[in-house]
Amino acid sequence: MIKLDWSILLGDGGERLIEGAKVTLQLAATSLVLALALGFLFGVVRWLQIRPLKPICWLYVEFSRNTPPLVQILFWYFSATVVLPEWAIVALRDYGFQFVAASFALGVYHSGFVAEIVRGGLNAIPRGQYEAAQAIGFTILQTVGSILMPQLLRIVMPMLTSEAVSLVKNTSLALAIGVTEITYQARYIDVYTFRGVEALLVVTAFYLVTCLAIAGCGSLLQRFLQRNRRMAA
């Protein structure tokens, strides 16, 4: 039986894991914000079916959903060097360019799913409400903001929660381009001590707790939205 030695988690090893946990949470937060922003934008625009934008939105959603997240991370990280001049790369890379590339890639990847969730949610709201709002002179923004959005959030919250959970798990892929998140730190500990099992157990627990916490928050939020609805009615 492999004997576990937790002493590697005291001192340097433990600090590494805490640092890594911070980076993981930062990465998850920035890419989640981006995924939600882009996802809502493309979801709403797709639902509105504005003619000239239709193929662009379709292409965006299908591209972001149907390419593996790891490939997207590598793609955005390395392809940036083709677009940006070399001096810009040299200036950017010391400010965590890999972090930005990973956030962007994960944000784009998950925004495709968010867009489809949003579009599905909007389709579930009777179209008559939208037309009625138009008829009494609401602008598009007013219609979306005060009539559709409150109902939409109730419908899509459970699916958005599971999307957020899968985003947190995907942040571990960022180690491929050197983002020092928690899985990277576990690997680092493993390389020098070969005691990766202990570090991985801690990392597993961290992901489990984080994801369960997100799921918990999601269901609390859902309950809150439901209660509001009853009060409004």
Next chain:
Amino acid sequence: MNRRNLLKALSVSATAGAMAAGTRAAYAQAGSVLDEVKKRGTVRVGVRTEVPGFGIVDDAGKTVGFDVDIASEIANRLGVKIELVPVTAATRVPLLQQGRIDMIVATLTHYRKRDEVIDFSIGYFWTGQKLMVKKTSSIKTLADMAGKRAGTTVGAGVVENLKRAQPAATTQTFEGYPESFLAMQRGLVDAVVADVIILAGLRANAPNPTDYVIVGESLGGGDYGIGLRENDSKWRDIINFTLQDIWRDGAWDKIYGRWIGPGTKLNLEKSEINFSMVLWD
């Protein structure tokens, strides 16, 4: 199922999993690996599949290289068949500990810290660790790396060595060596830092090998050893003796000539690597 029951079910299945893993490891450690291997008629060897010259998948889809030939030579002399198991820097040790492979012949550098977890054979190869940069780069020595960025791979021991030799340099790790090399070509890092032999391999496979130079003094590095399960001296003895036989009767030179020596892609004279094996009478 309510929440409490769910938690209980989770913890039960987790414990069962841990116990199963424990039993397998315990079973694997009973008796010497040598007896197991002889009984099985096959030795399972962990080899790399992405390190040119040492362990790489060739055009025909076969894993070949210096490490693979050394392992096959050992298997031949033990009179058993060989089964190659692809490993990476991150998986090789856990696979050995769990008894899923019998030895690691996969560019594994011998460090004391690593020796706490597994055992090592005597060294069968040595290579220093250096920097590779673009020919046009201003970096010529380790001192020039101050404030610069070096790329290497997750799972490479070189990170700490660079930190010691040049604390003012930043290290960024990538999934594998090819990615770190690509990052250097693209200017995302200034240098690739790795074992000389790995750098030579990366360069050999580049479209313009002459555009890249290996520079600087060696950061250290150690013998490549064969990784063996902890506390199995019977198995380690036979591996050590076999390695020495391979060195003595010239088989080592033949394998070296096939993969690393002059005329190969890596094209390194034996004098450049400056290695000779420890021999016991």
